[in-house]
Amino acid sequence: MNKLEISIIIPTYCEEGNILPLYSKLISELSHLKISAFEIIYVNDGSTDGSLDKIKELVTQDSRVKYIHFSRNFGHQNALRAGLDYATGNAVISMDADLQHPPEMLPILVNHWREGYQVVYTKRKDTKDLTFFKKLSSKLFYKLVNYLSETKLEEGTADFRLLDRSVVEALKKFKENNLFYRGIVPSLGFKQIGVEYTPHERFSGETKYTFSKMVRFALTGITSSSAKPLYFSIYLGVFLAILSFLYAVYAIYISVFTEKAITGWTSLIASILFIGGIQLVMLGIVGIYLGKLFSESKNRPNYLIEETNL
Ligand code: UDP
Ligand code: MG
Numbered sequence: 001m002n003k004l005e006i007s008i009i010i011p012t013y014c015e016e017g018n019i020l021p022l023y024s025k026l027i028s029e030l031s032h033l034k035i036s037a038f039e040i041i042y043v044n045d046g047s048t049d050g051s052l053d054k055i056k057e058l059v060t061q062d063s064r065v066k067y068i069h070f071s072r073n074f075g076h077q078n079a080l081r082a083g084l085d086y087a088t089g090n091a092v093i094s095m096d097a098d099l100q101h102p103p104e105m106l107p108i109l110v111n112h113w114r115e116g117y118q119v120v121y122t123k124r125k126d127t128k129d130l131t132f133f134k135k136l137s138s139k140l141f142y143k144l145v146n147y148l149s150e151t152k153l154e155e156g157t158a159d160f161r162l163l164d165r166s167v168v169e170a171l172k173k174f175k176e177n178n179l180f181y182r183g184i185v186p187s188l189g190f191k192q193i194g195v196e197y198t199p200h201e202r203f204s205g206e207t208k209y210t211f212s213k214m215v216r217f218a219l220t221g222i223t224s225s226s227a228k229p230l231y232f233s234i235y236l237g238v239f240l241a242i243l244s245f246l247y248a249v250y251a252i253y254i255s256v257f258t259e260k261a262i263t264g265w266t267s268l269i270a271s272i273l274f275i276g277g278i279q280l281v282m283l284g285i286v287g288i289y290l291g292k293l294f295s296e297s298k299n300r301p302n303y304l305i306e307e308t309n310l
Helices: 019-032 051-061 076-086 103-115 132-148 165-172 181-187 211-225 228-257 265-298
Strands: 006-012 038-044 065-070 091-094 119-124 157-164 192-197 305-308
Touching (some): 006 019, 006 076, 019 103, 038 051, 038 076, 076 157, 076 165, 091 165, 103 119, 103 192, 132 211, 157 165, 157 181, 165 181, 181 211, 211 265
Parallel strands (some): 006 038, 119 192
Antiparallel strands (some): 065 305
């Protein structure tokens, strides 16, 4: 058994206004739970604001606060990975830095773990606070991922969860680049349980998931859990081939048995553009997988640490 009971890992990207408030809330929850052997690991994902200074301020006050400072921004999922790699607790809790994942949930997560669950994941309840766009995009995201991949993602699950040490060790065996934790964790097995929570509003600052980051995230999510999109081109190709065959039969019939001839510059251009568009999309899909192979084969590090007190 490790000495540390709980590790809390917090990916942090430009969250200077949230670091101290989150810390004090966590400390009060942990003291209610009578947990003293814990560590709080801030993974500073190349913040460009004063986040690192705020974290270092905490480190000088409290030796249980740890930090990993990346050399640049490597993204949320890689920050999580670094946290999991370095955390030493018997249970590891990951949560966002912006207080949207309520620290008041900590007792519920920990109690389920003490009952013997090895994964306690959370599901976000829809609230009015979330913007229409966020709700819509997250709905679409889960629908699409579930349709396209073999493992089922529950709607509203995010990277707010507790993992037992045995699960963390299992996760560390997944060496692939661009890990997509939301897809991997449900597929691991182990004793899992989900709990619902009402998200708070972001305490300070703005969301770091811009539209383009979300689209990328969705594409990584889909392509890292399944190869189904690759089959699309075959289905679509067969479908279009059948259509054009039927059309050819019709055209021959018209020219042989009637006086008319089929005209149609417009329909010709339209169909050429249609097929061209589809081909480009399919090429893009193949390209994503190829790009993944490319980045896997380079086997580059997922993150680079500039500074840490671990
Ligand atoms: N984050 C990160 N690296 C990034 C983007 C975000 O570590 O490149 C962190 C961010 O600081 C926050 C969490 O990931 O703790 C979730 O980001 P955010 O709150 O911006 O996303 P949202 O809640 O709007 O989906
Ligand atoms: Mg957030």
